[in-house]
Amino acid sequence: MLEGSTPWPAEVARRYRTAGLWRGETLGALLRTVAAEHGESTALVHGDRRISYLELDGRADRMAAGFTRYGITSGDRVVVQLPNVPEFVAVCFALFRLGAIPVFALTAHRSQEIGHLCRITGAVAYVLPGVHRGFDHRVLARQVRSGAPTLRVLFSLSGQGGDVIDLSAVDAEPREFAEPDPSDAAFFLLSGGTTALPKVIPRTHDDYTCQVRAASSVLGMSTSDVYLAVLPLEFNFTWGCPGVIGTLVSGGTVVLADAPTADDCFAMIVREQVTVTSLVPSIAQLWLEAAEWSDADLSSLRVVQIGGAKLQRSVAERITPVLGCELQQVFGMAEGLLTLTRLGDPTDVVLGTQGRPLSEEDEIRIVGPDDRDVAAGEVGELLTRGPYTLRGYYRATEHNAIAFTEDGYYRSGDLVRLTADGDLVVEGRIKDVVIRGGDKISAAEVEGHLLGYPGVLRAAVIGVPDDFLGERTCAYLVVTGEHPSLHDLKGALRDRGLADYKLPDRVEFVDELPVTPLGKVDKKALVLLADQGRPTVAKQKG
């Protein structure tokens, strides 16, 4: 087992195996099996490129052998930061075959996040997009390498420049590799994060194949399904709920979208006869608006899954009438647990709840501040453990002691309740995270960076309600001297190498931050203050 990971207790693992939930399959072997069965079928579509199962399988084999030429071997960690392109999938399967471990980064991540990921995982290689949306990741890569001693090799999607190897050169005659241990980490997902430095989540072959198979079965996925990957592939939702892996396991076709824009996606739905897709609520809203005006025939769509942030009922109500397909609400987390409404559930369940856990072995507790179970129907913090929910973040002993109960429940930080029928409803959260669109922003992380700005004495970042994104970020600052403009603050955070989506949308200045009787910053009071836009508070737009 990879050092720094936390295994499930032996008797629990035995139970999952006996129940047939953990089948000892690796993700690399899964693709081999489907390719043997559906070789000529189309696995991936991207623009005009169509890649069959056999081609994908063959590419993964050649790439795996190619990676070894650069010294990458079993157990090595490799940061993968790629947009929705076929190479993303090929690189991951190549690494799975090798037993090396992809570490998923967002394309929006910059030197802060990539540097941290490289250091915490001890990554030996970094796969980057070259120039993406006007940003040259090769410059970022060189910068990161100077501060990450383990990082040896850089691979890029496009254009090599001396020390950056073009991905197309990662190619060699296929060879056999020892199968990785299915109970070991297959890849790392990034947590939505409550801490100043993001935590990484080891997902094992056993746990992820369990999740993906169950999610595929809930959606009734088959060879005739065409999944449109609209959100970034590195998002658990897109990758395996059932997403890309679930579609491939079912012998269906995955269509990769470059951007979530309705125009482009509607054209792909029509051309490829897309049956399933997954969206965050803000993108669903954009699609609804566009669909009112569009004459695109979206009738191939069977299901639109929506999750990642709370879906307002008013938006949920419009999905079926406007898009002409079923809605499935999904509440999930990179850490594991998924709850979903089921196809054919009563309307009230689909519109007003986030459904039921994916697996019968998912265990849920809803507790009050005293860690005792709340009364039936009451709101409390969701704790969970199960066959695809992590038992510990990677290399995070201290944090794990607070993020998990002694008996292995993960403390989600989400406030939920159960309806009388056993469906989960998300009511809020106690973790200090802003959910902007589907993006998760750790308040502590941004506050830390704001405190690095000259003259900032105290900083508190909160989420304020927003009709479109659900929440936007607002930074409350106590400063000495002149008030910096929002523009200058954002520029400074960007210069520090922080991803753009984490930059505050709004800044407010106060003489003091309100505190609770326990002396902690009173963020609830700040949310109220932000809402009132109190006249005594100097406002600055920028």
Ligand code: OOB
């Ligand atoms: C998904 O995963 P993450 O890791 O980016 O974020 C997890 C957090 C949850 O703890 C919860 O706070 C929030 O995102 N969340 C929702 C939600 N789905 C996720 N809050 C309200 N309603 C929902 N439907 O976001 C994720 C992973 C897999 C599938 C779907 C979403």
